[in-house]
Amino acid sequence: MPTTLITGANRGIGLALVREFQSKGHTVLATARDPAAAKDLKATGAELHALDVADPASIKALAAALKGRALDFLINNAGLGDRADMPRLDYDRFEELLRVNTIAPIRVLDALTPNLAAGKDKVAAALSSQLGSIANTNMSFGLAYRVSKAGLNMGLRTAAHSLADKGITLLALHPGWVKTDMGGDSAPVAPADSAAGLYKVITGAGPAKELRFFDFEGKTLPW
Numbered sequence: 001m002p003t004t005l006i007t008g009a010n011r012g013i014g015l016a017l018v019r020e021f022q023s024k025g026h027t028v029l030a031t032a033r034d035p036a037a038a039k040d041l042k043a044t045g046a047e048l049h050a051l052d053v054a055d056p057a058s059i060k061a062l063a064a065a066l067k068g069r070a071l072d073f074l075i076n077n078a079g080l081g082d083r084a085d086m087p088r089l090d091y092d093r094f095e096e097l098l099r100v101n102t103i104a105p106i107r108v109l110d111a112l113t114p115n116l117a118a119g120k121d122k123v124a125a126a127l128s129s130q131l132g133s134i135a136n137t138n139m140s141f142g143l144a145y146r147v148s149k150a151g152l153n154m155g156l157r158t159a160a161h162s163l164a165d166k167g168i169t170l171l172a173l174h175p176g177w178v179k180t181d182m183g184g185d186s187a188p189v190a191p192a193d194s195a196a197g198l199y200k201v202i203t204g205a206g207p208a209k210e211l212r213f214f215d216f217e218g219k220t221l222p223w
């Protein structure tokens with residue numbers, strides 16, 4: 001039975017991913033900032049771990065708790081949304097987005113590399129966004145968000161080469177425009193449908209030395 005760790009799993013796409021991977025027989029390790037308050041997540045029966053991805057000590061504590069434990073799949077899902085553009089940028093918020101959306105997934109990946117290297121499938125996926133595609137940037141909104149996801153893509157694309165030497169495959173994923181607190185009520189994709197598509201993409205991608213950028217239906221997105 002594969003073992004999968006999912007961050008930011010208490011609501012939205014993360015919670016839907018927990019349910020999807022469990023329904024396919026995976027043992028799911030689910031992280032949340034406050035697991036005790038994560039009612040819906042607790043109801044899934046997943047193994048819960050506390051993790052604030054913006055806090056390096058929290059990542060270190062998780063890695064220590066999981067020392068020696070093999071992970072087949074890691075899904076860096078936790079993230080922050082933001083639609084602001086110039087001249088309404090809040091630069092403290094900009095830094096927070098870089099911490100949570102860009103640096104944190106890389107730090108989590110780095111900390112859990114030994115666990116992935118000990119797994120069978122060795123796939124680390126991160127929830128990026130089509131808004132992080134430089135090629136597709138044709139309108140002005142979400143400046144900090146776009147920068148944070150483009151930076152994540154570059155970080156993963158760079159890391160892919162050294163991690164490939166350990167047999168680890170990286171994926172950057174766009175989940176669709178999904179009806180969550182972040183995506184809002186107008187979003188056309190239900191979290192469960194996004195999660196079902198992401199499950200197929202993540203478990204079906206197979207090994208590769210280069211980072212690939214897919215949406216939840218398996219379509220390749222431009223950088």
Ligand SMILES: NC(=O)c1ccc[n+]([C@@H]2O[C@H](COP(=O)([O-])OP(=O)(O)OC[C@H]3O[C@@H](n4cnc5c(N)ncnc54)[C@H](OP(=O)(O)O)[C@@H]3O)[C@@H](O)[C@H]2O)c1
Pocket residue numbers: 007008009010011012013014032033034051052053054055077078079080081100127128129130174175176177178179180181182183184187
């Ligand atoms: N929804 C969309 O249309 C869409 C589109 C493209 C990409 N994405 C990406 O998909 C991922 C999930 O999005 P979503 O729509 O499910 O968002 P969401 O409903 O806003 O949920 C975000 C999740 O991230 C967690 N999180 C935020 N900051 C965290 C931190 N410092 N430490 C730990 N967890 C933290 C939240 O935990 P708390 O409950 O504790 O805040 C929550 O579990 C994100 O990376 C997002 O950028 C979403």
